Amino acid sequence: MKRIVTATLLIAGLAAASATLAADAKKAEAKAQPLVSFPASELQWRELPGTGGIKVADVRGSITGKGPYDAFVIFPAGKDNPYHLHTQNLPTVVLKGAFYAVIDGKRIQYPAGSFYNLPARMPHYSGCEKGDDCVLFQYQADHFDLVPVEKK
Incomplete structure (x- = not known):
């Protein structure tokens, strides 16, 4: 016992x-x-050349560099992207404005508070509706790319 x-x-x-x-x-x-802290007042915005006014603020890595990144993106109101795809998934959170994507001829609107994860190699149009600029938060495991695609 x-x-x-x-x-x-x-x-x-x-x-x-x-x-x-x-x-x-x-x-x-x-x-x-490590602490990652970016109050809105401390974000460092830069305009991406040749994009018609799209601005980014990187918080991890660089959206225009190699490797993983997290970034805020400002899309001017009424700005449209041409038909294109991305070579990897593109998760996006819409924080302000109304973003849209046209996939297989179907237009989907993403108002502030929306999330989408666009699959790699899915051809689409996208842009920001007229009215307010769109503020997005995007992140990827590797660099951002936008590959133009010929229209069907």
């Missing part, structure tokens, strides 16, 4: 130690992550 009690206490002690180690590892992992 004494051995059963001792074994039970030993198992309980090991379980508690294991839980403590796991919690400490989780805290250490959380501490290892």
Whole structure:
């Protein structure tokens, strides 16, 4: 009986130690992550040359560089993109204005608060409706690209 009690206490002690180690590892992992903080007043906007006024503010990497990026994008009201595709998925959150995409002849509107994840190599038109500029948040595992496609 004494051995059963001792074994039970030993198992309980090991379980508690294991839980403590796991919690400490989780805290250490959380501490290892640097703070990423971009209040709106500190975003550094730049206009993308040759885009008709599209502006970006990178918060991780660079939308025009190599590798992963996260960026805010301002699309001028009424600005349309030509028929094109992207070589990788393009997740987008619409923060302001009304963005749209035309896919397989169907126009889909994305008002502020919307999210879409455009699959890689899906030809489409896109742009910002007239009225307010569109503010988007986009991110990808690698660089941004816009590949023109001939109309069907």
